[in-house]
Amino acid sequence: MALTLIGSYTSPYVRKIRLLLHGDPSVTFQAVNYFEEEGNKYLKSINPFNQIPMLLDGDQPIYDSRVIFNYIAKKKNLKPLTIDEENILSAMDTIIATGVNLFSLKKGGVDIDDSSNYFLVRQKERIPSLMKMITPWVAAQKPENNWNYLTMTMYSLLYWMNFREVYDYSHMPEMTAFVERFKNCPGVAETDIPKA
Ligand SMILES: N[C@@H](CCC(=O)N[C@@H](CS)C(=O)NCC(=O)O)C(=O)O
Incomplete structure (x- = not known):
């Protein structure tokens, strides 16, 4: 193909x-x-x-x-995702979508820290809530057994959030440890965001 x-x-x-x-x-x-x-x-x-x-x-x-x-x-005849895996993927995709919204609003000049803005408040609450939901799954992933679409999504998410300074997850050791564990997986270096 x-x-x-x-x-x-x-x-x-x-x-x-x-x-x-x-x-x-x-x-x-x-x-x-x-x-x-x-x-x-x-x-x-x-x-x-x-x-x-x-x-x-x-x-x-x-x-x-x-x-x-x-x-x-x-x-490619990949193994179908279970419902739990679909939920994890939805959580990760929603974190990314929320992050992209916040980043785009900020780029467009909106004060994303405005606590009187209903939309912004809901967006900002969603990220920590979903990060908490997926933390046990994140902690259980091992690069030698689990380098797959879900962990590829998680790596891309964490790297991008740090790159765009959308959400600071440095207080979540499971997240920072995940990046360290997976950073040498196949394709990671090749798909890294080029340095400006
Ligand atoms: N649901 C879509 C979302 C894709 C998306 O939001 N992509 C961003 C880049 S990270 C984009 O194209 N943004 C441009 C825009 O929405 O104007 C997907 O999963 O592919």
Whole structure:
């Protein structure tokens, strides 16, 4: 299969798909920077969601990281996720979505620390609550047995939150230990956010 993955070097949603596809010679990565006018114009012209990642299998577009994962999982005969694993993935994807919202609002000039803003308060409460929910799972993951889409998502999430300073998890030893344990896994160095 000739696959083209379209995305940026910084997006955590893109990174987890890059990690999943790492080492597959049939995959080409096409980098798009939607923060720049040209990249934004191009992305809009090929993708009505105007979001990344997007996968092309020949002419067939596949939007949304979860749909992309399900598509690849089927093609590669990966073991289906259990309901508990689906819940963990939902929690991680929601943490990322919340972080992306907060980051975008801040970039757009909004004071995200405004405690009178109902939307912001709910967004900010969600991250610690979901981080707490997944902590026992995070602590139990081992790189030698569990380098899979879920841990790839967790690594991408933690790295990105630190990079964008969206949520400080340094008070959560299970999270910092996870990054240390998984940082040498296959594909991590190759998908690292390039230094400016
Ligand atoms: N549900 C989507 C979310 C993707 C998403 O939010 N991507 C961000 C980059 S991290 C994006 O494209 N943001 C641009 C925008 O929403 O304008 C997925 O899982 O792929």
